[in-house]
Amino acid sequence: MLPEHSEHTLLTPGPTPLHPHAQHALTRPMLGHMDPDVFALNREIQADLRTMYGATPDTFTALLAGTGSLGMEAGFANLVEPGDTVVVCANGSFGARMAEMAERYGAHVRTVTAPLGEPIDPEQVAAHLDGARMVAVVHGETSTGVLNPVPAIARLARESGALLTVDAVTTAGMEPFHAEAWGVDYAYTGAQKCLSAPPGVAPVMISDRAFDRFHARRERTPLWYCDFDGLRDYWERQSYHHTVPVNLHFALHAALRAALDEGLTTRRDRVRHLSGAIQATLAPLGFTPFVRDPAARLPTVLALRLPDGLDDAGVRRALRERHISITGGLGPTAGLIWRLGLMGEAARPAPYRTLMTALEDLLGAPGLRARFDDALAAVPA
Structure with a gap:
């Protein structure tokens, strides 16, 4: 069924x-x-x-x-x-x-x-x-x-x-x-x-x-x-x-x-603003950009290297049980990175607030959602 x-x-x-x-x-x-x-x-x-x-x-x-x-x-x-x-x-x-x-x-x-x-x-x-x-x-x-x-x-x-x-x-x-x-x-x-x-x-x-x-x-x-x-x-x-x-x-x-x-320039800026806030929020937990050169980072797919010891499949499975879908790596990057979509209607603060609230519990990181809102306000729009 x-x-x-x-x-x-x-x-x-x-x-x-x-x-x-x-x-x-x-x-x-x-x-x-x-x-x-x-x-x-x-x-x-x-x-x-x-x-x-x-x-x-x-x-x-x-x-x-x-x-x-x-x-x-x-x-x-x-x-x-x-x-x-x-x-x-x-x-x-x-x-x-x-x-x-x-x-x-x-x-x-x-x-x-x-x-x-x-x-x-x-x-x-x-x-x-x-x-x-x-x-x-x-x-x-x-x-x-x-x-x-x-x-x-x-x-x-x-x-x-x-x-x-x-x-x-x-x-x-x-x-x-x-x-x-x-x-x-x-x-x-x-x-x-x-x-x-x-x-x-x-x-x-x-x-x-x-x-x-x-x-x-x-x-x-x-x-x-x-x-x-x-x-x-x-x-x-x-x-x-x-x-x-x-x-x-x-x-x-x-x-x-x-x-x-909406305007393609406005959409580009919306993505960059949100991406910056996500990175600032997750960095203290050990998430780092997979692409070293900032100029070579794709704004619409945020690839983050996972912290040592994070159970990639387990955390993503627990998120799925809460009706939240994120994607891991492909092939050689499986278990190494997460790929967060920042395209279209996914590139909005609300769904990422939902993610941060869930990660607070799953990763034992209280205050993550508040840190995300602070980062949104701090990152230049």
Whole structure:
């Protein structure tokens, strides 16, 4: 049997709590995917996505009917042909996933790595660019809490003539993103991350350069479902391609509009303010930032090294029994770090007050919630 409904505090790196406007949008009656009202909605979504991504007014944007991983795969499926050289920046689990996908589509992958908890070095990227057709990088590596230097990598890619693919899953929608200024050719995210919409659609941005590369393919992409021309047929020519998840479009539209109404700079500042307060609160207990360089810390996923002796699995299990979800490390960082989500509706003081109250009891740390409120007041807004 399913458990009874209860209020849950979701502080993971995704999914995030639903924005109230998105939750309300899910209750609307169903419309057909070819309904004129849905096409009107889609045009508004496309315009808002251009704003979110910092793209030009004529840049193609759309929603893929799948999660962020489909956004990742669609880029390689449409823009990579067997034998192409692709430089993949892999300093965590999702960079490694990029490399695997590129290989599955026949690319010769040159991997640029960095130690866990450290950003990619642009000079290492420059050393691998000869003959590369694409550079792929995760902007915010969710598995380690690292922010990679996309502007510097983008400049190198553009100078070399390579396309640039950016995983913006934990950045776009929570801070300004500058696709046009940086020279990003393909970017994607997931609805359930920074936007606090339900999982199931992946917002993408495709540059004219990327479409030129796509149309120069020797053979059609093997992935019919997300063929770029098929997407454009539906989103711009309003012709049938496949059935889109209409209610998820309405929910994404509501959450995206709420994010833009708040302002991407305001959202970035909200995250940094809250992150600073959490770190100040937990530091006396021995929690320290996993990423040493403050400039390389991903604002939306706070990776904290655990104090010696803390029972990672036991504490997280006890939190789950209190209907509080936080996430530990992946792979080599399992048992070493916690990854606290600071995206969308999770990046609010109230759910973290709930966490601090629970940790007071579980860690024997009275006054933790009061220290958190003091830290919120002390950290510059």
